[in-house]
Amino acid sequence: MSLDNLHVDALVVGGGIAGMQSALDLGDQGFQVALVECEPSIGGKMITLSKVFPTLDCCSCITTPKMSAVAHHPNIKLFTYCDVQSVQEADGGYRVNLVQKPRYVDASKCTGCRECEYACPITVPSPFDRGLGAYRTIRVPFSTAVPQVAVLDMDYCILCGKCEKVCAAKAVDFNQQPEPFEIQASTLVVASGFELTPLGAKKEYGGGKLRNVIDPLMMERFLAPTGPYGRVLRPGDGKEPTSIAYVQCAGSRDTTLGIEYCSRVCCMYAIKQAMLISGALPLAEITIYYMDIRTFGKGYEQFYQNAQAMGVEFIRGKVASIREDDDQNPVVKVELTEEGRTIERTHDLVVLSLGMVPVPGSNTALNLPLGSDKFIAIPAPNASPCATAHPGIFVTGAAMGPMDIVDSIVTASSAAAAASAYIREHKKEAVYA
Numbered sequence: 208m209s210l211d212n213l214h215v216d217a218l219v220v221g222g223g224i225a226g227m228q229s230a231l232d233l234g235d236q237g238f239q240v241a242l243v244e245c246e247p248s249i250g251g252k253m254i255t256l257s258k259v260f261p262t263l264d265c266c267s268c269i270t271t272p273k274m275s276a277v278a279h280h281p282n283i284k285l286f287t288y289c290d291v292q293s294v295q296e297a298d299g300g301y302r303v304n305l306v307q308k309p310r311y312v313d314a315s316k317c318t319g320c321r322e323c324e325y326a327c328p329i330t331v332p333s334p335f336d337r338g339l340g341a342y343r344t345i346r347v348p349f350s351t352a353v354p355q356v357a358v359l360d361m362d363y364c365i366l367c368g369k370c371e372k373v374c375a376a377k378a379v380d381f382n383q384q385p386e387p388f389e390i391q392a393s394t395l396v397v398a399s400g401f402e403l404t405p406l407g408a409k410k411e412y413g414g415g416k417l418r419n420v421i422d423p424l425m426m427e428r429f430l431a432p433t434g435p436y437g438r439v440l441r442p443g444d445g446k447e448p449t450s451i452a453y454v455q456c457a458g459s460r461d462t463t464l465g466i467e468y469c470s471r472v473c474c475m476y477a478i479k480q481a482m483l484i485s486g487a488l489p490l491a492e493i494t495i496y497y498m499d500i501r502t503f504g505k506g507y508e509q510f511y512q513n514a515q516a517m518g519v520e521f522i523r524g525k526v527a528s529i530r531e532d533d534d535q536n537p538v539v540k541v542e543l544t545e546e547g548r549t550i551e552r553t554h555d556l557v558v559l560s561l562g563m564v565p566v567p568g569s570n571t572a573l574n575l576p577l578g579s580d581k582f583i584a585i586p587a588p589n590a591s592p593c594a595t596a597h598p599g600i601f602v603t604g605a606a607m608g609p610m611d612i613v614d615s616i617v618t619a620s621s622a623a624a625a626a627s628a629y630i631r632e633h634k635k636e637a638v639y640a
């Protein structure tokens with residue numbers, strides 16, 4: 208891939224499901240698109256999930272073809288492992304300064320053969336598996352990564368040279384430096400997605416301290432066919448859990464955290480995971496502690512009822528705190544709001560149903576006005592649901608606020624349609640070739 212400065216019709220920031228869909232819609236209409244992703248592979252959160260509610264289809268089976276379609280689209284240029292440094296208005300469009308982070312692997316030579324990975328002696332926790340699994344310091348990020356290009360983590364590398372020796376393509380390059388480049392675009396589509404509320408945000412729940420209190424993306428990795436262990440276990444001691452609890456609204460609808468909104472997907476992903484655990488561990492007892500169950504989408508209420516019919520226990524109450532007993536079992540203290548009393552129950556594993564928050568720093572270069580929820584503001588949601596305060600910059604997916612995959616795809620197509628109309632309208636002044 209050449210990093211010569213490029214002129215495109217649209218630049219999409221973020222290669223999750225929303226960014227990929229916007230890029231594909233624009234590319235299919237004949238526009239030249241650049242898709243920029245800060246991670247070594249596109250796919251976003253969706254490629255890490257197990258199955259999707261409410262259909263329980265395999266997530267990888269839906270996401271991988273989209274990733275491949277983006278990579279092979281004649282009108283889409285993919286830039287992975289790149290950071291957006293600054294965005295300026297210029298010549299009726301936008302000038303975007305980016306930097307290609309060093310992979311220490313020449314992407315134009317790497318064949319994705321993984322020989323370097325097999326030779327590397329240093330093992331590090333895998334961010335793709337939320338730190339549960341391990342992978343080598345140099346590796347192809349995951350089996351279905353796009354692009355299939357290795358990346359080396361210099362923080363852990365001991366420079367033993369074994370990877371360089373086995374690489375037949377001579378792709379390993381310890382001297383790579385960050386490479387700045389520029390893209391000029393008539394319009395931008397921001398699809399930078401979300402992060403989970405930090406696991407330790409609510410101190411009284413012990414997240415990040417109690418080893419058997421985990422986040423929901425960890426549970427997705429336990430349940431995924433591509434997961435690190437191929438089964439559900441407790442990170443504390445590797446034991447198979449027989450009693451698993453979910454704590455709802457653990458980072459949403461919470462004024463003490465300044466996160467007052469409902470994150471919309473947590474009820475549904477907790478119910479989904481409970482159903483999947485019932486299949487993986489048929490004898491396990493699964494309890495969901497909740498204040499309200501919100502199943503707003505098409506087919507979602509039926510999904511909730513199915514979980515109840517399968518024997519998932521739903522307890523209405525506010526979890527006050529979680530502590531650990533002598534065997535590392537989380538003990539949950541719950542105020543039963545309808546009965547006016549408090550109980551304590553012991554489980555093997557607790558999943559905090561964390562909320563969705565904006566990706567820290569993702570708006571620094573763009574400097575778009577934010578709403579009171581700190582997601583990118585939409586000044587006229589009923590008239591232009593994907594338009595930001597800056598003309599020609601559109602937003603889609605969870606960068607707008609918490610949403611599920613269906614809504615991410617709908618807003619992605621909506622942002623692409625708005626961007627397409629904007630490009631056509633401003634074609635005369637636009638600077639692209």
Ligand SMILES: Cc1cc2nc3c(=O)[nH]c(=O)nc-3n(C[C@H](O)[C@H](O)[C@H](O)COP(=O)(O)OP(=O)(O)OC[C@H]3O[C@@H](n4cnc5c(N)ncnc54)[C@H](O)[C@@H]3O)c2cc1C
Nearest residue numbers: 221223224225245251252259260399400401604605611612
């Ligand atoms: C535990 C869990 C389970 C879920 N299960 C389901 C489910 O079963 N069904 C369902 O419908 N929904 C589910 N969801 C919701 C689903 O994950 C989101 O709807 C979806 O991932 C949103 O897609 P997105 O593209 O907007 O964001 P993301 O998936 O977050 O993708 C954003 C992408 O942008 C990149 N990025 C961020 N900042 C920058 C930057 N500055 N420059 C370049 N790139 C950047 C990120 O690296 C990422 O690749 C679940 C969510 C969670 C937390």
Ligand code: SF4
Nearest residue numbers: 317318320321323374
């Ligand atoms: S860097 Fe070399 S050995 Fe490693 S995957 Fe690429 S081509 Fe194969």
Ligand code: SF4
Nearest residue numbers: 327364365367368370
């Ligand atoms: S040089 Fe670094 S990345 Fe390569 S094999 Fe040695 S430790 Fe691994």
